[in-house]
Amino acid sequence: MNLLEILKELLKPYPSSIESSFSNTYNPDPRTEIASKRVKAKNEFYKGRHIIGHDKRINDGVYVGAESREAIVVDATDYYCQEKIEKAIYEYQKSKNAIGTVYRIVKETFIPDENKITKLIKGYEDKKISLGYFIKKGVGVCRHNALLAGLLLEQMIDKNLISGKVSVDRNKLSGQGAHAWCRYTSLSGEVTIIDPTLNYCGPLTTTPWNYKRPEEMNQR
Numbered sequence: 001m002n003l004l005e006i007l008k009e010l011l012k013p014y015p016s017s018i019e020s021s022f023s024n025t026y027n028p029d030p031r032t033e034i035a036s037k038r039v040k041a042k043n044e045f046y047k048g049r050h051i052i053g054h055d056k057r058i059n060d061g062v063y064v065g066a067e068s069r070e071a072i073v074v075d076a077t078d079y080y081c082q083e084k085i086e087k088a089i090y091e092y093q094k095s096k097n098a099i100g101t102v103y104r105i106v107k108e109t110f111i112p113d114e115n116k117i118t119k120l121i122k123g124y125e126d127k128k129i130s131l132g133y134f135i136k137k138g139v140g141v142c143r144h145n146a147l148l149a150g151l152l153l154e155q156m157i158d159k160n161l162i163s164g165k166v167s168v169d170r171n172k173l174s175g176q177g178a179h180a181w182c183r184y185t186s187l188s189g190e191v192t193i194i195d196p197t198l199n200y201c202g203p204l205t206t207t208p209w210n211y212k213r214p215e216e217m218n219q220r
Helices: 003-010 079-095 098-109 114-120 131-137 142-158
Strands: 071-073 128-130 165-173 177-185 191-195 200-203
Touching: 071 131, 071 142, 079 098, 079 131, 079 142, 098 142, 098 191, 098 200, 114 131, 128 131, 131 142, 142 165, 142 177, 142 191
Parallel strands: 071 128
Antiparallel strands: 165 177, 177 191, 191 200
16 A cells, blocks of 8 residues: 555544445455455455454454454544543452453443344444444444454553553354454463453353464364
8 A cells, every 4th residue: 555545544533434435456465264255355344444353453453254244444543432431440440340340341332233233334334434433333343343342452551551462352153153252361471361241250261252362163
């Protein structure tokens, strides 16, 4: 992407909402085989932003799904995202419990209403829209919960308040559908799952969802 294209992307007004539909050339999407058949991505980028996935940076990225729906832009400078970041840092400094703080803030931010989400994203299929838009509306499902949790933890790491790494993970289970959550790994390698959607915050487990990655399936 050249400098002119970068500047055009940066100068787009909030909300990072509807953009033109993409070309007819399908390119591999690094997230899933299903998405690779649908999303026209190039070099792990989609419309000028890196695609958020396992162990990929969250801020400044875009989250696309295996099915046609909104492409969620995560930008820490977005007004509504920044509000949540400041709140999380302030509360963490009092409690010194980053995971608990993030889990509670995400739970308080979004009402889980699939019907409202469907109405909000109507006409936005495969078009960029800011995570801040959903924060403002106060409605979100698993992908919005996971992205906000991941962003808050990532910002704490960036500011040297905590150590470790964070990821937005997703899988699809037979008979249960697809699900997304936030995964935090400490410097010692201990994994914590933050999943406000299913009311779970704790160690890597297979309940209430199988949060393990393929290489971890045989681990106890």
